[in-house]
Structures are given as C-alpha cells and as structure tokens.
Amino acid sequence: MKRVETTMVFEQANSSFSELEQEYRSLFNQSPYMMIVVNATGHILRINHAGLCIWGVTETDALQKHLCSLFSLNVDDFLPHVLNGKVCTCEATINRGETRIQLRLVWIPSRINGEVVGAIIVGELNTPSDALSVDVNMYRLANEDPLTNLPNRRYFMHHLESELQRAKKQKQKLAVLFIDLDRFKYVNDTLGHLFGDRVLVKMAERLLAKLPNQSMIARMGGDEFVVLMSNICSKDEPLKLTEKLLKVIRESLVMDGYEFTLTGSIGIGLYPESGRDTEAILTSADAAMYRAKASGTNRVEFYDRRVNQEFYEYFHVENDLRKALDRGEFELYVQPQFHTTTGELCGEEVLVRWQHPTQGMIGPSKFISIAEETGLIVPIGEWVLREACKLKAKWIKAGFPKVPMSVNLSLKQFLQKNIVQTIEMILNETGLPPEYLDLEVTESVTVDLDRTLDVLNRLIQLGVRISLDDFGTGYSSLQYVGQLPIHELKIDQSFVKKIGDGKHGEAIISMIIHLGHSLQLKVIAEGVETKQQLAFLKNKGCDYVQGYYYSKPLTVDQYKQFLRV
Template sequence: MGDFDIVRKLKKSEQQYESLFFHSSNAIFILNSAAEIKKVNPLATLVTGYKEEDLLMMKLGDLVHQNDAQTMDKCYEKALKGIASTIEMDMSHPSLNELTIKLFLVPIEIDNVVESVMAIVENMTDELKISKMAMEDDLTGLPNRRCLMEKLSSSLTYAFDHKEKLAVLFIDLDRFKLVNDALGHLLGDQALIKIASRLQNVLDELDLLARVGGDEFVILIPHLSSVEQATNTAKQLLEEIRDPLVIEGYEFTLTASIGISIYPDSGTDTESLMKSADAAMYRAKANGSDACELYKREMRYQLHEKFHVENDLRRALERGEFSLFFQPQFDLSTNQYCGEEVLVRWDHPVEGLISPSKFLSIAEESGLIVAIGEWVLKESCLQKKRLIEQGFPEVPMSVNLSLKQFLQKNIVETVKNALQESKLPPHLLELEVTESVTIDIDRTKGVLQRLLSLGVHISLDDFGTGYSSLQYVSQLSIQELKIDQTFVRNIGKERQSEGIISMIINLAHYLNITVIAEGVETEEQLLFLKEHRCNKVQGYYYSRPLALKEYKVFLTDTLHL
C-alpha cells in the first residue's frame, strides 16, 4: 500500500469516527486527564440541559450527583490506567429532576498511552423517551426537523474545520395531498412509510435522512466528494420514488421535486442552506416536477416572487382580476367551427396580464385553484348563455376541472348550480378532466356518472401524459379524448410522437370516443391529424385564445354573421 493510500485510509477512518461521534444517539464527552470536558456531541446538550459553551467550562464531576462522586472518581482513575468501566448513577439537570444514567468510561490510547477519556452517557430514565421523541418523527421513525438542524449544525462545524463540502437535499412529494384526499390519510401514511424506506436504501451509511413535514424529507450528505455525488444521489432518489406503489390493492405512482444546496457554495449556515435547498426544490416543481435542481442565486428571488404571487392570488378573485379567454375548435371533416375551450387569465393591477403557467401551479399548490375553478365554471356558463342569446352558434364549450376541484365532495352540486344559475343547456357544457383523476378509479367512475346524469359531456384532457394506462379509458364514461400539445408539436420531428397520436386516435375510435388535438400551429400538423382521422383541432393555426370582445369579432368574421 502506497503513502497516498495510507493517508486516504486514515482520513476515511477519521471521518467515520467524527461522523459517529456527532450522529450518535447517546451523549458523548471527550475529557482530559483532569476530567475537564473538551468536546461534546449534539446529544450532550439535550441530555444534560446545558449549552455547549457551558459544558466546555465544566468537569464531568460537575454533572454527577454528590452521592455518586466518589464512585465516579474511582472509575475515572481506572480509565486513565487503560481500564474501561460502566456504572449506573444519578446526574443533575438544570430544569428536570435528577436523571438516572448509565456511564461508560472508555480510555483513548495513542501508542499505548492514555491521552484522554471518552464518556458515553445513556439516559435510563423516562426523560430518555422524551428526548428520543423530541428528535424522532412519530410516523416513520426517522430523525425530525429538530434532530436534522442539530446534526446539520455539527456537520457544518466539522466541514468548516476540515475544509470539506456537504449537501442538503430538500425532497417534496408532488401532489401528495391528492393521494390523501383520494385514498385517505391511512393509506397516505403507509405510502410515506414506504417512500421513507426506499429513500433510506439509496443513502450511504453516514448520510442522514429526516422527515421535516407532511410529505417533505431532507437528506444531509456530509463529507461530499463532489457536486456530482449530490446530483447523482438525487436522481437515484427520484427513480426510487417513481417506482409504482401498491397499497391495499391500490396501485399508483408518486413523483418528487428535489432541491440541492451545497456548503459553502449555496450558504454557510443551517438556515441559508435549508432556504437554498427549498428554493431549488420550488424551481424543480415549477419546471414540471419529477426533477432535481441545484441551487443558483437567482432562485432565492424567485421563491420570494412566488410568495408574493400567492398573496396576490388570494385577493385577485375579490378584486375581479380574472377574465375568460376563448379558443375556437374546428371539425376536421368539414373545417367548420364546432366549439371552444375557455381559459382563465389574470390581469394583475401592477404586473399586467400574467401567464397561466406562472400562477396556476401556485394556485394548485396552495388550494386556491378550487375557488378560482368554481368562478371560471360559473362565469363561463353565464358568458356562453349570453353569446347564444346574442345569436352566436349553439356549439359546446369546454371548461377545465382541476384535480383538486374534481376531488371536492360537492363537485356535482357545483356544476349543477352553475347550469341552473346561467340557464345554459347542459349538453353545451363539456368538462375537461385530466388523467390524474384515475388515481381512485372507483370514485372517479361514480362522480363521472353523476355528472353525466346532469346532461354534460366529459373530455379526458392531456391524454398520454398523466397517471392512467390504456385500460382506464374503457372504464371511464367519457365522450372525448384530447391529445396533448407535447405530442402535436413533434409531428414531422419524432416518429414516436406520431405513433402515439395514431394509437390514441385508433383506440378512441374503437371505443366510439371523439378525438381532439390541441396546440395545432402548422399545416403539416393539420394534414397529419386529418390523414389519421382526428375529429377536431384547436391551436394557433386557427386562432390564439381571445378575450370575449375579440372572440365575438373573430366569430362574426369567420361565420359571416
């Protein structure tokens, strides 16, 4: 073995010792020959009730009850002679009653000479349980936020002293609340336990996994060799999470968004590293989820911006800042106008017109999408009724229902009320739901049947991008499949996308379901869809989404009214 290998092996041994010292579940003190405390781990402060700086000014005897002082002194003398010993005794505490502890005194020898003594304190009283509970997540048994922050703090101290890097990975499960809403909290808890176990299997022995919130986990990777180590770990974690879960007969897939911060590049203290990882996680979520992102400085501003967007969204409905836009749909067999999709836009008093891609994900995440969606539904029905009264054609209008909206217990009553208040004929309302509703297929079938009994039509939006498999399509009472624009834009570029489109159309026609493609922008796309017998299309080839006033002009010109 060469000198370099010996040094590397020694360094690794030192790192393992330091990590075990800091992450031990018992209080550990390093003492000199005079029994003065020279070093402590994080648990020492929790067990004794003293701050670290206070402990470093004390002797071990200061913590021991006077009745046990003589016994402890004798055992300490043995330790200085190289003989380990164990004793049970009482320890004083500044705020609790006296604690019964088991004290292990272990000599630390270098070249057969006792240089110092390690005192390991195991709490034998009920306070041990209290301390453990204070540091442990009830559901998963993982370390909790408090434990994480203490261990992150001690790891930062070590990283600073040894000029090392470390990584913090902030993990948030995507749309997990919907699993709880659809399947119940009991199954949701089982999913969290399984996910926690999967995450643990990816990590190295010295890494720390903590659960810090309902569906939030944080991983601490000390002794980081490179940034790539952190990103590769994050990718492995995403793969593990993505693997389908089967719980009590339900099979479903979860994904996650992971933000990564690196010491010292992303921050030099616990708070800044956690905030940086959190900001990076939100970027991953904003980019479509099921992804990881490394923190960059501009992300902190974007997190700040997200906070303000959410606050402004809460007041937008009251202030009447939302408006409806309409995008016409055309029948490919006749090239005639045959309907429209209603889309929501937000006219911010300061920022102006804000893109849905910027605010809808925040509305979904915060739960505001339910109130916004209800307003869109009611206002769409009212405006559609007025269009008909003004002489425009009686063609169907499609309105999107978000998953959170669909999962509301009163969704059928909400749709019924919108129709009654507007006096819109039900057959002119088409409700678009996404594939994610199939997360609870039995409930979904029941809700769809009740909606159909009102006389409305159902469309499955963004088909091919969500949760469902082909088998679900035949089980759902739907009249239309909508091909997502991600496939349409690749017509003429990717044979795979073209194959998927062809398959969707053939499947739908076999089941007597109409097919509409969105995002049609070029004649090449239009001709391909017509050749493959797609029924309807919408997109910029015909018209962008239009405000009501513009839409009326478009219809007047197109239909020669």
Template sequence: MKNEQGEVTHYFSTFSDISERVAAEERIRQLAFYDTLTGLPNRATIYSLLEQALAEARRNKQSGALMFIDLDRFKYVNDTLGHGAGDELIRHVATRFKTCLRASDVIARLGGDEFVIALIDITKADDAAIVAEKILAIFSSPFMIDGHEISISASIGISVYPTDGMAVEDLVKYADIAMYRAKDQGRSSFLFYSNDMNVRSLEKLEMESSLRRALDLGELLLHYQPQADIHTGAIVGAEVLLRWQHPGLGMVSPGQFIPLAEDTGLIVPIGQWVMEQAVAQNRSWQQSGVPVVKLAVNLSAQQFRLPLVEEISAVLARHGLAHKYLELEITESMVMSNVERVIGMLDDLAVLGVPMALDDFGTGYSSLSYLKRFPIDKLKVDQSFVRGIPHDADDVVITRAIIALGKSLGLKVIAEGVETREQLEFLRKEGCDEIQGYLFSHPVPAEDFLKLLVGGIRFEV
C-alpha cells in the first residue's frame, strides 16, 4: 500500500491452507496406483514397475524371475464365509508374502486372489525356486479369520528373464501359463515355464473355442449306461453320459472336455442342454410304448447357482415327463461348497418328487452329520472302491460299510464300475440293490439303449 508520495508503506498478504487438497490428491493417487485391501501396487502400477526393473536388469546385465501366484480354494472361502472374510484373508496373505522377499523385490496384487512377484537380480533359476518354496511354506500354518481356522495353499508359475522372454507382457503371460499347469498338477506347488506349456495352452484355447461351438454344431451327444436290478438283471434305469464327437479329433474323452467346461463356465449351458435332451428322449420313448425307466443326469456345482428347481420343473412340464423318471446325481463336494443353500434346493426338488442319488460317496467329505440331512433316495458306491473287490481288503471294508450305511438309512444302493463276476457276487451278498458297469454294458448311443429296452433284455446276474 502506498502513501500520498507514492511510497510503499504497507503490504497485504493472503494465504490458504492447501493441506486438505494435498491429502486428497495423495488419496486419489493411492486409489489409482495401490490396492485398497493390501496397500500393495495394483495392476495399473505393476507393469510400469516391472518395466523399470527390466530396464535396470538390462543395464546391469542381471537376471530376474517373475512369479504369478494364485490362491487355491479361495473361492470356497468366499462362498462359505462371505466376501468380508475373503478380504481379510487376502490382507493376511499379503502380509505373509512380504516376509519372504527382499527390499529390492516387487510384489503386487493383480486382483481377486492373484499376485505377482518380481525377483530382481538373481544369479540362477534355483534362487527363484528357493523363494517359491518359502512362499508355499507360509501356508503351512492356518489363518485365523473371524474365529475360523482357514487352511489354504497357493499355486505358483515362474518365468525367468532373459531366458523365457525380454518383454514384461511375455514374462507375465508365461508365468500365468506355468501357474495353471501347477494348479492342474495338484496345487500347492510351483512350476517353471517351458515352451511346451505354451503349445499346450494354445491347444487348450483351441479346444475351448471348439467346445463353445460344439453345442450349436450338434457335436455333443448322449450315451446311456444301463443300470440293472442285482437280483433279476432287469434294466431299471440308465446313467446319462455326455460325449463329444469332434469333426477333427474324433471322440473326445470326457476327462478332457468336462474339466474344461467347468473351468470356462460352459458346463452351465451344456448341463441345461443335457437335461433338456434326456427328458425329451425319455418322454419320446415312453410315448412310443417302450418300457419305462428312470434316467439319471449328473449335475454340476455351477448349476446350483441358477434357479435350478424352477428350471428342472419347467423342463419336465415342457415335455410332460413325470418327475419320478428323472434322477439327479449329485456329489458330496458339490453340496459342501454351500451346504445350507444347496440342501434347501435339494429339499425343494424332493418336494417336487424328483429322486436324487449321492454319487462318488466315500471319496469326498463323507460327513454323516450332513448325510442324514441330504434328501437323497440312493447311495452310489464309487468305482474306485468297486475296482479293488474282492482282493483289496480296504476296498472290501469300505464298500461293505457304505452298503450297510445306505440300508440302515433306508436308501437304495447302486454300485458303479462292476466289471467281474466276483465283484457282482460280493455286492449281491452284501445287499447292494443295483449295478452298473462293463460287465453288463458300456455306455451306448440312444438307438442301442432303445434296442435293449424294446428287447426286454435281462443281464445275466
């Protein structure tokens, strides 16, 4: 401010507190570049960090390794305990990961249950293996989450710079491929990437693409394996089994494409197609005067996420098939993935009059406290037990116990995988009701099964 002579006599100043703005900008930066659950760099940040690390490795002529980590059975935790517990588990896992790493190493969470770790300046691939073993070891003790003791594991894929690639995108892709191979081989393990993995990964991708088209192109078909009364040999039903007639590969093994359908979610539309076709086929046979039998259809765990009860009821109504001629085969593990919800749906199906069989009994949870709650009509003895009869003492004891348990609960018992007369005689003596297996018939196309029904074939028992 100036006086009358134009001289400056005073100054005015203004100021504002920008600390809130700075804090807000920092918060925005944190949200943009770091995972809110763990505080680790996120997917948007990790690639720039990896580029910097690779540039430094090139300058210093160093080697490095990239790990792609996926938690095993994490989805089960989310489904059973809720997403809050899942989030807390992720935080605990991230904390344990840090105990295995050096200050120079980089770790990020890509999202869900996936993490990436970059090991900077390693002298040999074995160094990465040592770190991978340390990471697997941190899962040896359970996590305490909301009063629950949770035991999980991890699968790890490893790619090495510069051996496997020079670009970040390639190293991440190769580590991801190796991780899935580790998961396929039993989980709780690590594998280094190799070129043949990429070939198999491409083959899997091509098979997935072909499977997506298979429904529309009419390449999927149903075979039927007869189920017979153990005393009379009369056919009382059949298990409906899916087959894929690929134009180039021929008959693709269910062991190849069913797991792929499960992994990709294709099992849902395929399962719906199987249900529709089986019900329509059975009704068609009945209308043509063929002896009436029950057809057993396997359900996938993923189908329980749909309005399954309404869907099955609609299919039966659409084709006019009585509910008692459709049997649903479920597994223990399927029910245990979400006990209360699945049992509720099974109860609704039972009210409708749809019979149910518990498949693969004895190979999964085998919890008797849950078994008595399942509204099932039949126990199915898994072929892995039948196969060892009568020479394997353990299989004999287990099969005998399953049959006795089923009878005590008032359930029918069927044994699958029956291939010898000795197995047949043992099962009959122990009180088994029905049998299924190569001793009587392989799974056969609809026209061949129809001939068995029309001819009134009775298997020799």
C-alpha cells in the first residue's frame, strides 16, 4: 500500500513539475518584458522574443554573446552580487544604430539545485519614445505571427540560415520538423474561422511547451508549424520529440461545449543528409510531411530520396486528377455484400477507380487522399453518387436483385451546405427509390454533432439508409454512436485482418457487434478474406459481410455477369 501511495506522490510531483515548466515557458516566451538568462560569466544562454524585438537581432545572433555587447554598463558592478544571491536593479541603455533605448533592469539569481549558476535579467522599457514603439512594432510585424505570437516564416528562414552556417562551421547536425494538423480545414468549415483560430492558438501553446532547449518553433501559415532542432547527435532526438508533439496534438480539446480530437502529420528533414541549404532542407521536411499525411493520420516520416520521388508524383497526380473528371477517366466498380447466415446477396458497395491515360488503372489508395486534400473529392464524390444512382435505377428496372447500393459520402461532401438538396435532386433525376440508396459516412462527421444530427435526420426523411463506415478507427465513435440516427455499423477491415492473430482485434469486433445489436443496428464487416474470418464473424452474430472471400470489386459488366450466374 505504501509503495502505491509513494508512486502516486511521485506521479503527482512529476505532473506538478511539468505544469510549472509549461507555465515558465509561457511566461518566458510570451512576456512583453525583455527576459535574458546568462551564465556565471555573463554570456547569454536564452533570450525571449520581446528581448529580440527590443534588441533588433535574431536569436542566433544573440546567443553566447556577452552582456557587454548589449548594455552600455559595467556588468561587473552587478553580476558578482547576483551570484552571491542578491537581487539588483539598475538603469541601462541599448544602442540600436542611432536609437538609444532606455531600460530598467532587474537582476535575479538563477538557481539550479540550490546553487546560483547565473542570472535572469528582466528589462522594462523606460518611457519608450513614439519612434522606438513604432520601430519595435515594425520589427514584430515583420518577424512575428500575429495570431500565435510565434516567429513567422520570414524569421524562421533567417534563423535557419544562421543555424545552418553555424552547423557547417562546427560540423554539427540539425533537424527541421514540418508539422501539419490533419483535417483542420474541417474544423474551419464546420465551426468557423474564428473558432479555428482559437484552436491554432491552443495548439501553438501546446507545441511550444514541449520544445527542448536550443529548439524553436514558428508558424508557417494556416495549420502548419515548423520546428528547428540545433546541434543534434542522432535521428533519435527529433524522433522522440515528434512522438511528444503528436501526443500533445491529439489530446482532447474542449471549447464552447465541443469536445474533439485532432491529429498531426510530421515530416523530418536532417542536415546534412536531407539538404545543405535552407530551401532544400525545408522542402525535404515538407515532402516527408506529405508522405506521412498520405500514409494516414498521426504519423511521422523521415525524408529520403524515395520521399522526394513521391513528393513530385503527388503533384503530378494532383494535376492529372483535376483533368480526370472532365475527360471521363473514372469508372465504377461494385463489390457484393452477403448475409452471414444464408450466404444470400444483401447489398452492394460502389467503389471508384481511375483509368489514367498513361499509367493505367489507379486504385483509390493512390488518389483519394489527394482528392480530399485538394477538395476535388466533392465533384468526384457527386459524380460517383449520380452514376451509382443511375446504375441502380437501371438495374431495378432490368429485374436485378432489389438490394440497397452503398455509396461513400466523404466528410467534405457531408459538410457542403446543400448536401441534402443535392442528394434529393440526384434521386429525382435518376428515378431511384430512396430506400435502395445506402449512404456511408465516417465518424469524423461528429466534429459538429448538432449539424450532423440535423443533416442525417433530413436524409432519413428522404428515405435513404445511413451506415457508419470504418467504425472503431476514430476517437468519437463510442461517445456519439448512440445519438446518431443510423441503420448500420461497418466494422473496419483492419480489425477483421486481426482475426486469428490474437484476442485484441477479436475482442473489439465482439464489442462492436454487441454494441450495434444493443442499439438495434445491423452490423457488416468488410475485408473478409478467409474461411476462418467468416466463421468467427458468423459465430459472433455479425449480420453481413463483404470481401475477397466472396468476390473482389468487379467492373459493372463483370458484376452484371456475376448476378446472372
């Protein structure tokens, strides 16, 4: 019992220490007063942003310089007293070209483990002139992001250039971490830009609090941040930092009654491996970030030559993707769905493939994420929905099985203000009875629950069915699934693949099936490839299945032949 209590005390102490450290970092970095940390010899170890603005230099130019290079005073009149544990005050002047800046300084002993190792100097402007105020404000406008108060792109590039020159001379390594918040645009589109700005400020504070010494963070614009780590010894250092940053990004946010979770994608560029100048290393980190993003959310990637190739392929795909719809290069594929108990056909899911004029057939894994990033998923998704409804209406008239057809509705489509009217218009145009249309949405739609409930209820009033796709892979499913007006849960294939490999995946599947049935919902599993997987799902009471065990996705002609057999 005492051991448990001792452990709790240590955990509480560590938590308190972490909070104090974050508070100190916030005070130091965001204080409007100049704050400088010096060692026992008077050399500058750290200086905050306000100090750099007043001095008019970059952090690289300031670090390791002696206080005598900044203030026109005899440092030896004060530093020895501070090292003896006393607090001192004085007046000082900074010469910035022809401008003389008057400050009042407070010298505070800097103690580590009870020993005075240097000083913390706090400086306040003494009745600054209008000219100086304008000068300082101009410096901040040029070098500071006005939303987060972090350094901006201009300042970062200058700082990176200085650090690269120093690294070259001293034969050191450095790392650039390019950070992008996954699906942040959905927050803006759903909850508004002012709300999104507050999220960015909160994220900036979280990221800043996790930075080690000799690192800096800047906002590049939008939801992109970049971190510079100087004088690193190995790849493990930036990797460990990215793990901390990804963890703090995905901590729940509660704002204005909304609770939601974001994730991040981080690309890492290393000097000298990834590039030898500012543009090269930043581009390398950016390319690695895009690869991390294309591989899924909450990921980190190091840059290598393969990433560079994929980076250029990304932009080629994006360019070709913009032309593909006009050129009629997309095709529908269909994968049948079956009753688990009887093996009878119970539905069909429509999938999209891209017949590229030179590269041949391109699967969704190659272009869907790019379509989502660029917004092209909206017109592509509408084309798929319209063509699927045309096809289904035609098949019903031809006497094919009257089973529902599932069509995926992307989050960006769902967020369109006129989405209900668009679906109603397509149903009227094609003449498809609404009960044969099953719209699949992911749990990411719960980013704005009130709007989601309104849209789903209006869709159900049209007579269509709603399925929750990729269930269990997000963060909000268990919290909101009971409130959503849906008909079916779809178990993601990542869980199905784990059947037979251990109890973890199987336990999640059992839980999803039990949850679905307790809410009076049907449950379908995708990605079923083996007899063992089918037997397990059947034993657990899963209602429907689809996957290669029965049939791969088929072309329209192949599927028609499949139905005739």
